Amino acid sequence: MEAAAAHRTATGRVGLVLNPTSGRGRGAKVRERVTAGLAAAGLDAVDLSGPDLAAATSRARAGLAQGLDALVVVGGDGMVHLGANVVAGTGVPLGIVAVGTGNDVARDLGLPVHDVDASLALVRDGLAALAGVTTAERSATSDGPAAAGVRMVDAVAVSRPGGPTEHWFMAVFSCGIDAAVNDRANRMTWPADGGRYVRALLAELGGFRPFGYRVTMDGEVWEGDGTLVAVANTRSFGGGLLIAPDAEPDDGFLEVVIADGLRRGQLLRIFPRLYRGTHVSHPAVQVRRVRSVLIEPLLSRGAAPPVAFADGERLDALPLQCDLHPRAVGVLTRSLGA
Numbered sequence: 389m390e391a392a393a394a395h396r397t398a399t400g401r402v403g404l405v406l407n408p409t410s411g412r413g414r415g416a417k418v419r420e421r422v423t424a425g426l427a428a429a430g431l432d433a434v435d436l437s438g439p440d441l442a443a444a445t446s447r448a449r450a451g452l453a454q455g456l457d458a459l460v461v462v463g464g465d466g467m468v469h470l471g472a473n474v475v476a477g478t479g480v481p482l483g484i485v486a487v488g489t490g491n492d493v494a495r496d497l498g499l500p501v502h503d504v505d506a507s508l509a510l511v512r513d514g515l516a517a518l519a520g521v522t523t524a525e526r527s528a529t530s531d532g533p534a535a536a537g538v539r540m541v542d543a544v545a546v547s548r549p550g551g552p553t554e555h556w557f558m559a560v561f562s563c564g565i566d567a568a569v570n571d572r573a574n575r576m577t578w579p580a581d582g583g584r585y586v587r588a589l590l591a592e593l594g595g596f597r598p599f600g601y602r603v604t605m606d607g608e609v610w611e612g613d614g615t616l617v618a619v620a621n622t623r624s625f626g627g628g629l630l631i632a633p634d635a636e637p638d639d640g641f642l643e644v645v646i647a648d649g650l651r652r653g654q655l656l657r658i659f660p661r662l663y664r665g666t667h668v669s670h671p672a673v674q675v676r677r678v679r680s681v682l683i684e685p686l687l688s689r690g691a692a693p694p695v696a697f698a699d700g701e702r703l704d705a706l707p708l709q710c711d712l713h714p715r716a717v718g719v720l721t722r723s724l725g726a
């Protein structure tokens with residue numbers, strides 16, 4: 389399949405969404421290289437970038453409505469999050485040029501990181517291979533798109549209980565202490581760099597009181613005080629923290645990771661284990677494989693949980709429901725087995 393794909397020329401109209409601020413300004417620096425690379429691959433790129441995430445998302449949605457063969461996002465996990473929100477369930481594939489700070493999704497999907505040319509080669513080859521497969525071939529087997537240079541991965545729909553889908557995410561949703569730190573850091577005005585996270589972490593740890601949760605996983609209820617509740621479709625977040633080391637993005641399951649209410653000292657001892665994923669064997673940590681999870685605040689058991697984040701982006705306050713949609717997003721990549 390790969391040899392055949394290499395001799396095909398990709399054709400098509402692709403939407404391009406680039407975050408100039410990603411990777412501390414790396415996004416802006418690669419803009420010319422990306423546009424030149426797409427043109428050299430014979431692709432007609434429409435720039436759908438915007439001044440902020442919300443504007444870029446609506447421009448990308450409008451561009452998709454006019455007809456695109458793929459959406460290519462350039463940035464970090466926030467841009468993959470944007471891409472998933474725009475293409476999930478549409479059948480339009482997503483190209484990922486990972487030039488962000490953390491790039492957890494790209495790494496977990498085995499895509500290039502900080503290598504624009506290699507990322508664009510995957511976009512070109514994936515689209516070329518896809519163009520060589522007829523619609524009939526593609527729908528003949530459920531593995532068709534994967535063999536054609538698109539890897540179908542699961543995505544997760546987030547809704548208020550009983551409501552419509554409000555967001556999608558690809559990687560990890562969290563409404564525990566890490567989300568509290570993120571939220572606090574985002575509200576700080578100084579220092580301008582990563583120092584805000586350290587200040588926010590110290591502030592959260594200083595007054596830490598476990599959160600109260602009711603978590604309903606495929607109908608089974610867990611109630612208690614907790615430090616962290618994360619819903620993972622892929623393995624890592626926060627730039628390489630292996631929150632759910634066994635999560636696979638295309639296995640049809642979510643991994644819900646719950647850490648019981650921990651005291652500050654215990655928390656500081658468990659935290660380094662996240663780098664190797666060995667926290668999951670700690671008696672205070674449980675992991676469940678499910679397809680659907682509802683997370684509600686339970687104030688009789690602890691403090692009000694923080695607003696939820698997913699793929700590093702701020703979502704909403706609890707209660708929120710996460711439902712796995714198998715193979716909802718096609719990521720442009722090399723043919724499987726190539």
Ligand SMILES: Nc1ncnc2c1ncn2[C@@H]1O[C@H](COP(=O)(O)OP(=O)(O)OP(=O)(O)O)[C@@H](O)[C@H]1O
Pocket residue numbers: 406407408409410411412438439440441444462463464465466467487488489490491492700701
């Ligand atoms: N023009 C823009 N388009 C899209 N997002 C933007 C823009 N300007 C600022 N942002 C913000 O940039 C943030 C981070 O984006 P992104 O994830 O692409 O980069 P990163 O933080 O460097 O990488 P990572 O998330 O992998 O650590 C997003 O939360 C988004 O709100």
